[in-house]
Amino acid sequence: MELFPWPWRDVEIFLLILVRVGMVLFLFPFFSSRLIPLQCKAGLCLLLTALFFPVAALGDARLPSSAAGLLRLILSELAVGMVLGFLVQIFFEAVSMMGQVAGFQTGFSITNIMDPQNGVQVSVLSNMASLVALALFLALDGHHFFLRAIQESYEIVPVGGLVLKEEPLLDLMNRAGEIFVLSIKMGAPVIVGLLFLQAALGLVSKAIPQMNVMIVAFPLQIVLGLFFFGISLKVVQMLTERYLATLGPLLMNTLAWMKG
Numbered sequence: 001m002e003l004f005p006w007p008w009r010d011v012e013i014f015l016l017i018l019v020r021v022g023m024v025l026f027l028f029p030f031f032s033s034r035l036i037p038l039q040c041k042a043g044l045c046l047l048l049t050a051l052f053f054p055v056a057a058l059g060d061a062r063l064p065s066s067a068a069g070l071l072r073l074i075l076s077e078l079a080v081g082m083v084l085g086f087l088v089q090i091f092f093e094a095v096s097m098m099g100q101v102a103g104f105q106t107g108f109s110i111t112n113i114m115d116p117q118n119g120v121q122v123s124v125l126s127n128m129a130s131l132v133a134l135a136l137f138l139a140l141d142g143h144h145f146f147l148r149a150i151q152e153s154y155e156i157v158p159v160g161g162l163v164l165k166e167e168p169l170l171d172l173m174n175r176a177g178e179i180f181v182l183s184i185k186m187g188a189p190v191i192v193g194l195l196f197l198q199a200a201l202g203l204v205s206k207a208i209p210q211m212n213v214m215i216v217a218f219p220l221q222i223v224l225g226l227f228f229f230g231i232s233l234k235v236v237q238m239l240t241e242r243y244l245a246t247l248g249p250l251l252m253n254t255l256a257w258m259k260g
Contacts, residue, residue, distance in 0.1 A: 012070070016159050017056050018049045019077040024150060027085025029092045030134055048150075056154040073159070080157055080255070083172065087251055088146060090175055091243050094182035095133040095236060099126025101183060102190040102232060106225030107218065125229055129186075132233055136240045145244060149251040156255040171254060186235050193228035197221060 022045045025031045031041065103123030137143070184191070197220065205213040 013056060013159055014049060014053055016073055016077050017052055017154075018045060019074055020081040020153075021045055021048050021052065021150065023078050023081025024085045024146075027082065027089050028146070029089065029130075030138070048147075052151060052154065055151055056159055077159065080153060083254060084146075084149065084153060084251060086172065087175065087254065088247070090179055091182065091240070092130060092133055092137075094179045095129050095186065096126050097179060097183035098186040098232065098236070099123055099129035101187045102126075102129070102225065102229050105190055105194045106229065107221055108225075129233065129236065133236055133240060136237055137244070140241060140244050142240075142244050142247070145247050149248060152252060153255050156252065171257070182239065186239060187232055189228040189231040189235065190225060194221065194225055197224055 025041065025045055025048075031044070100123050103125040106125065108124050197217075201213050201217050201220075204211065
């Protein structure tokens with residue numbers, strides 16, 4: 001009986017699939033949380049790799065015999081996984097930025113809390129917005145779209161089939177610039193509402209100099225800020241549904257530019 005019954009070519013393909021799947025899950029918003037034990041992360045990576053192995057093994061992967069060629073394949077699989085994870089992470093970074101802006105406008109930026117997922121100090125509203133966006137993403141079966149995209153990525157860009165071109169790099173740079181645009185769209189109710197509040201308080205302070213506007217402004221700013229933040233969460237829901245509707249074609253079009 002052989003000690004290692006699998007062909008070495010299948011082992012290499014399995015490890016290359018593991019590299020792509022592991023990078024995607026490393027950038028996935030919920031799975032990258034520090035709250036999840038490393039054993040669970042490793043187990044899920046191995047499970048998904050075993051599920052995707054028959055799909056990826058169907059392609060004619062040109063496996064090199066040299067260490068330099070194998071390193072190039074590993075880097076190419078890392079690049080594909082980074083692209084897939086990055087296109088999903090953009091939306092959640094925009095939601096987090098919206099929460100930071102809303103917290104600053106409302107006055108909650110002085111009471112930052114520890115984000116249990118990323119291990120950094122964030123605003124209370126930013127943490128709430130991120131959790132709401134993640135719950136919506138999972139409730140709308142966004143993880144199913146994402147797993148299907150990983151499966152289809154092996155049909156578009158098989159193992160060893162990555163070719164770096166200028167078009168996908170420029171598109172990724174433009175997508176990264178959309179983080180600020182999306183955050184402004186989501187936080188528009190809070191930004192505009194509190195801007196009008198500040199203008200109204202300024203007029204009141206000019207009309208009634210005897211009134212201590214600071215004492216009145218702080219609780220009023222919190223109440224109206226939370227009210228408009230609730231409206232912003234509704235905007236987050238609408239943009240999440242729209243984002244999931246375009247997620248599949250977006251991932252496929254980006255990967256189509258990267259194939260050889």
